[in-house]
Amino acid sequence: MPLTRREVIAGGGGLVWLAGVPARAETAYPSRTIKMIVPYPAGGTTDLLGRLIADQFKNGLSATVIVENKPGAGTTLGADQVAKSEPDGYTLLMATSTTLAINKTLYKKLPYDPVKDFAPIGLVAGVxxxxxxxxxxxxxxxxxxxxxxxxxxxxxxxxxxxxxxxxxxxxxxxxxxxxxxxxxxxxxxxxxxxxxxxxxxxxxxxxxxxxxxxxxxxxxxxxxxxxxxxxxxxxxxxxxxxxGLPGFELVAWQGVVAPAGTPRPIIDQLAAQLSKLLADPATREKLNAISLEPLPPSTPDSFAAYIKAEVDRWALIVRNSGAEPE
The missing domain is CATH 3.40.190.10 (Periplasmic binding protein-like II)
Incomplete structure (x- = not known):
């Protein structure tokens, strides 16, 4: 009767048999630099918020976090880079309603799918x-x-x-x-x-x-x-x-997403850091100082549902406007 793997490892000969097999121990996240892609120029509202979040990830996860600005093509350049990145939690996107909702209807050939190509982490602020x-x-x-x-x-x-x-x-x-x-x-x-x-x-x-x-x-x-x-x-x-215009409302939003397929434990770690950030009264003051409105706490799942709803909501507005990409 063949030995089970457990029995082989337990036997002295098993140590020799496994000696040539490389170890595959899981490395705790994060073990290297996290990159936050901001699809807007440095110094703008999204950039300021991205750096605030990067500091939270840096301190809360004891990680090295860098912010990389990649503006262009209505935020699609930066978003596409993240969508095609390795889904390992080391490349994140400062996402906005433009990136994940408006562009879906605005661009006839968007290089990414706002719903399928990203793993939502959390909503942060309204603009x-x-x-x-x-x-x-x-x-x-x-x-x-x-x-x-x-x-x-x-x-x-x-x-x-x-x-x-x-x-x-x-x-x-x-x-x-x-x-x-x-x-x-x-x-x-x-x-x-x-x-x-x-x-x-x-x-x-x-x-x-x-x-x-x-x-x-x-x-x-x-x-x-x-x-x-x-x-x-x-x-x-x-x-x-x-x-004088009852019911008029226009609020853009900002949040953080990762590439689709990022392991859920990593998503949950990052989401927990966003929750801590938004629970801090000092953070709310900082957001108010740059004219952002802190949004109620969200979960990765609720943010995913929100993105789907926003794609539909903005689609009507885009079509009615006749807007086309430049």
Missing amino acids: PFALIINPTIPAKTLPQFIAYAKSKPGLAYGSAGNGSPQHLGAEMLKTAAGIDIRHVPYRGSVPAMLDVIAGHIPFMVVDLQPALQQIREGKVRVLGVTTPKRVAAAPEIPTLAEA
């Missing part, structure tokens, strides 16, 4: 937007601006690019307010906002973080934020729903 206008426009309230826009069909607005949340937010405003406006795409929020300040374009929907200082200095006039509730970083600014 509020604001409707800003050049101060020379004779409107100090949202109803006054809507009346002004109706008197000037084809009024131009700027955005961070075709299919960006800023673009889609303005198109949502167009539908909700019944105004005729014309899109002028820029390569980023800041160049568009600078042209609003200079009076080259009259208005835009902009992410609040880069606009807040300009608002407080009076370089632009703000008519409302797009969140369902007032933003903690600027509680003096009413929501657009309060200001």
Whole structure:
């Protein structure tokens, strides 16, 4: 009767028989550098958040964590790199609603599948937007601006690019307010906002973080934020729903994902670190300082379900806008 593996190992001859077989002991995670890919330029909101999360992973997991910025092609370059990386927990993506929801409909040939090619880890923060206008426009309230826009069909607005949340937010405003406006795409929020300040374009929907200082200095006039509730970083600014468009809501989101197939124990380790980060009052203050809204705790499974729902929700907005990739 042949010996079992346990019996062979227990016998003295078994030690000789196994001597040439390499050991396959599991190495505890993490044992080498973790790379966080941020598909946006350095210094922006997503980059700042990515570095905050990287610090948490570094301290909580006693790991070396580096942030690598890989902007381009509407975040698809960085996302595609992560999607095709080894699913071992050492390459992560700072994902946004653009990357995992909007792009699914915007691009006819997206190089990755937002649902199938990633293992969700957790949602972190929401990105509020604001409707800003050049101060020379004779409107100090949202109803006054809507009346002004109706008197000037084809009024131009700027955005961070075709299919960006800023673009889609303005198109949502167009539908909700019944105004005729014309899109002028820029390569980023800041160049568009600078042209609003200079009076080259009259208005835009902009992410609040880069606009807040300009608002407080009076370089632009703000008519409302797009969140369902007032933003903690600027509680003096009413929501657009309060200001005259009931039900209006536009909030982008930020989260962390890994390549599909990453072992669930690793995903759970990383998710636990995100939960610790969001439970820290100091973190909430840091997020508020960069005009981000901390989101309720999520699990990898709830985040996966959320992404699927967001793909469907944004698909309708993208189609209605007529947006196409640049």
